[in-house]
Amino acid sequence: MSFDISKDIETAEKWAKVLGAINSGEMPPEDSQPLPDADKAAFLQELSGRMVTARKILSDTGGEITMRRLNRREYANTIEALLGVRPDVSDLPDDQGTAGFDTAGASLFFSSDQLEQYLATARRSLRLAISTKPSGKSKTVRIEPEDEYNERYAAAAEQMRDSSRRAKAFLAQSERPASDYGILDAYSAKKKQHAEWLPLMESYLARPETKTGATLIMTIKQGGYTRIRFPVLHAHDDGEYIIRVRAAAYPDAEDRLHYLEFTGGQGKTRKLLGWRKVTGTLDQPQIIEFPISHGLGQQNQIQIHQRSHQDRADKNLATIDMWENGIGTPPGLWIDWAEMVGPEAKQGDADSLCDFHYGDVRQDLRRFATKAFRGTAPGEDYLDRLVFHYQAGIDQGLPPDEAIIDPLAIVLSSPSFLYLVESKTEESSANKTLTAQELASRLSYFLWSGPPDEELMRLAREGRLSDAHVLQKQTERMLSDRRADRFVRHFVRQWLEIERIDMFQFNGVQFRKFDNAVRANAREEIYQTVHHLIDEKLPLGRLLQSDFVVINDLMADYYDIAGVEGYEFRAVPVDDDSIRGGLLGTAAFSAIGSDGVRSSPVERGAWVLRHLLNDPPPPAPPNVPQLSRLAGQHLPARALANAHQEQPQCFQCHQKIDPIGFGLENFDASGQWRDEEVIGIGKLKYGKWTREKRFAIDPQGTLPSGESFADFLELRESIALQEDAFARGFTEALIEYGLGRPYGFTDDPLAESILQQTKNKQYPISEFIHALVQSPSFQSK
Structure with a gap:
């Protein structure tokens, strides 16, 4: 068999079968002399590398779009x-x-x-x-929450007292059946006699401030959160609205419960809209405004409540808190009134x-x-x-x-x-220049994910858009437009695999602070950081290491960074020895490199190789033997990763991947710093383990280049020195996204040209975009 794997599909398919057979242990056969592990690892490393190269060559479109x-x-x-x-x-x-x-x-x-x-x-x-x-005339809908909750909670408290009395009466005798007491059976009576959530209702009703407003609590038995609900907005109620809330924060509550959470939608299809921190006190409440946009044809009901987790985490937390304090999760906010004003016509x-x-x-x-x-x-x-x-x-x-x-x-x-x-003519379409209108569309869908506006089309009709100076001005205008946010979100989300942050449910008891608000704002931190680099024309390398973070008050609280007020994202300085500053220190990256429970050195190391060092490992073989001998053992992440390296077919990749992941192990699955890895064992109840094991974290490792690092800060600094490799990977991804086809070897000259144009300016993101747009490849069919 020819070892020139890239020459055609048939040869590549044969070698793919060879790779699979050796990975699975089918070859060499049992009656043959075994292949020494060192030889096997070396051969598989060579073969995997050639397969990756073949995949690129054989999938190359030759520049055809x-x-x-x-x-x-x-x-x-x-x-x-x-x-x-x-x-x-x-x-x-x-x-x-x-x-x-x-x-x-x-x-x-x-x-x-x-x-x-x-x-x-x-x-x-x-x-x-x-x-x-x-749109109808603007009006104000005002809600006084005490009118709903006081009566409902008073009725709930009385119902609990009555159930408790009947349960106790039934359990105190043995002659009459449970049905005579309005109870299902003895098991139900034993649960109802304690009325464990009655203290929460009584505490709520005893607070003087609930006579004129509502305290936001998790009620467990009464429909979940205290929610302020506005009337449903219907299909033709489109327009802009302002939600106003007069609120105060309880100083003794945990910080994350000092935020109002706004949601929209209907039924189970609810959407998180945003958060606002409340700093007002019961003596001096503050008025908070939150804008919403209601689209034509939508059904929408705006609700206001405290911050929430996925699934049953909030109820589990309330149950655990009740065991500790007898009441439940202490309330964080009080709402005097809420109102919705609108609609105003949309622009x-x-x-x-x-x-x-x-x-x-x-x-x-x-x-x-x-x-x-x-x-x-x-x-x-x-x-x-x-x-x-x-x-x-x-x-x-x-x-x-x-x-x-x-x-x-x-x-x-x-x-x-x-x-x-993009019209074809009788002549060859290769390298054929786009018409002015086609160029306008390609540029618009690249930067706005939508059609060109009138200014762009006017310049195209006038034949001026193909002028390099005009095209540059238009590209700059479009990057400054609000619609360029679509490029940032959709390109960055796919380039850095940001969608992985939503793949796993995080244990809300184990990661109490990592709720829906942090998950959404951690994702937003990445997008806003890229926006900041574009707007300020800063180097791409600031994504590897920087002396600032782009955060708002919510993420500042999560990162324990003081002095940040307001929900707007902005650049905040950090010290050189801060663990934040750069993608590796973000909560989003840590969550992406986890399974929602434990961090994964393998996932994190592979992500760094793919996206930061432009040295992606080959895809994991589908038939690698499982490490069944470790089933049931509670081992630290380093021990589990090292076990993979014992297999020759795994060693070739894991020797590059795992050490990088070890250097990131001080971040738990939610991006919080730790010195020990804690593994829950024993019995799981309400999301909490009855026992746990602790292992000290060893962050030492070695990069594929052979450079060693002692801890996370040294690892980050070493990776930051690889800015050229990072820029190359970014360029290839941008070409693929912008031209609408996979990057191929024939694109190497284009990538080199873009890198040459941007390197002298220290790789500003906007310059990468300008260089691609100005290239013949972007302007050709």
């Missing part, structure tokens, strides 16, 4: 820009399931079923847009379908289709068919605003709308 469909989020943004309606895209393909970035055209498939889904989604959105009425640039004149439907359809097709006018035959559909509806007795829906839905389900069409 597949005409791609709008992914789900781009489709939603485009419909919203066109109609002013945010469509429900839950029935459309989830493009996040594809490999690589969700902008890769070769992975964005299309089927006849999807066409029906696009038509249905378009019809729903159009009906909303056409039937839109001007937007979407065309109104009310501008349809219906007297000249053909012209209206031409105008709509041209904008939907991003500047490309529809053909006359196409318009004939659209007018035919409209007239058919009129002939059936439909009013004009109903008859127009089908032809418009056809426009919004056409290839010219659903695809970023």
